[in-house]
Amino acid sequence: MPVEHSDPLAFKTWLRTEALSAGFARVGFAGCDPFLAEEARLGTWFKEGRGTLLPYLDPATLLDPQALWPQARTALVGFFPYARPEATPGAAPGSLKLSRYLWGPDYHMILKPRLARLLEAAQAQWPGLEGRVCVDTAPLLERQLAARAGLGWQGKHTLLIAGKDGSWGFLGVLLLSIELPPDKPFGTQQCGTCTACLEVCPSGALEPFRLDPSRCLTTYTIETEAEPPPEVAAALAASRWAAGCDACQEACPWNRAPIWGDPALWGGPSPLHTRSAGELPRGAAQWRKLTRRTALRRVRDRHWRATLARILGE
Template sequence: MPVEHPDPLAFKAWLRSEALSSGFALAGFAPCDPFATEADRLQTWFRDGGGALLPYLDPGTLLDPRALWPQARTALVGFFPYARPEAVPGAAPGSLKLSRYLWGPDYHAVLKPRLARLMEAAQARWPGLEGRVCVDTAPLLERQLAARAGLGWQGKHTLLIAGKDGSWGFLGALLLSVDLPPDEPFTAEHCGSCTACLDACPSEALAPFRLDPARCLTTYTIETEAEPPAPVARALAASRWAAGCDACQEACPWNRAPLWGEPGLWGGPSPLHTRAAADLPRGAAQWRKLTRRTALRRVRDRHWRATLARILGS
């Protein structure tokens, strides 16, 4: 006897509703076809050394979701806001700046279980359905996939801008093994002639729709322990961004009245955000304690100390 599956349109509507109920502010559906229009730009970026400090990136895998997971047919992409109006990096007297996405628990530990539960519920409704949860660590062009799913466009700072809802959001994807009707893709960008994000970048790492990781502060405070070039080291000291950097998003007009994250999750108090720079932890044990269950745990204490030394000059 053949297995009966729900109507694809009804199943899609149910999935979207469940995703929104689980905390995603926006959710859209996109086909998992290769990103043919991104091939030339991505190949040029790699050829110019864009991936030199990010060795885990591979253009072949990035350009095709099915290279990551061959069964992928449809992607449910969600936008999960995280910023809080009260959580402003550097606002505490004498403090350094840590990117807003680092304020609160590790976002992987928040988003992955929610998507996994959604997958389990979907499998109960659609027998034989397979899926894969992707939150940031998989080699997937999540921003392009989100644009394909109709959530927004990739701004000049290269981040996804969800229209008036802004760019302060994590992206999570659930790759599904069935074909579902896709949403209307976002094919136009609405940055216009604005260059606020480019002008705000402390290390001049941004060109329109292009990021140079070799000049980005986040690269040297989060991704690699490599010694930054002298101009980047000077920008670190001047800007006081000790982990990540939000300068481009702070300057973006689309973030004037964005979607804000849940108060119970993001923007909670931590000595890392409120202590004066001179009082920040420099010992391994202190660092492990303060970064426990946060996205900063991936940064080693020696890396943190090196960043502090570059900023504080000691």
């Protein structure tokens, strides 16, 4: 039934209901004002060269959603759970570890169409509405936006913790061209004195609320083919994380009983998670077949082979 176009609150309620029915576990709304409180911290992070291996990041755009999309007035932010109890990296005898977010189909292929359908339905309800779908490929401070929308807080491991629902979740954002009543920001973080995530980081890439990509295993197994520093290469070999790294999330107390992803949505395990290290694919054709329609497809087979060589000491 159509929503009354002149009632932003009713429209917001309708949008939240539709987003929840699309599979998001939590949905919040935030204004698109610049993140002025983040300016100094982000500026220091870039001046220290932390973004060198992530050249696609632009601090000016990151700090202002309207720099990304000038029409943005409201952001709908959704938390989409992806982990499953039975999906445990390294559980199979002799296997290497691949981050849980890589176990199913490419999440962009799931979240973007769902948000696009939500936008299309919203435009039918509110003529003239414009929107833009963002799923971690746009220069947007999604975690800060999620905290602003009341979904949770950014933990000491820098990931969003959605309260008792944990941190095993993707963030999807739908920028809208109309102003809707914002939700109450989450407020202060709830990590307290806990340092479990910092202590367990295999390469020492974490400080409280701060990540150094030049020391992060994920940087060298997913983001760049650059040669890792010797100490990071040693951490790769010792931890056996071949793609991504979940160590900090595995240690987080908020993930003791998280909300789990839908097994029917994510499907069964790939041979990449069940084979021993010696049986993992080395050829380009086999790699393309196993990674088809997954988030691992962005990793070239030569990059994969280089990671295997570092881990297995070849």
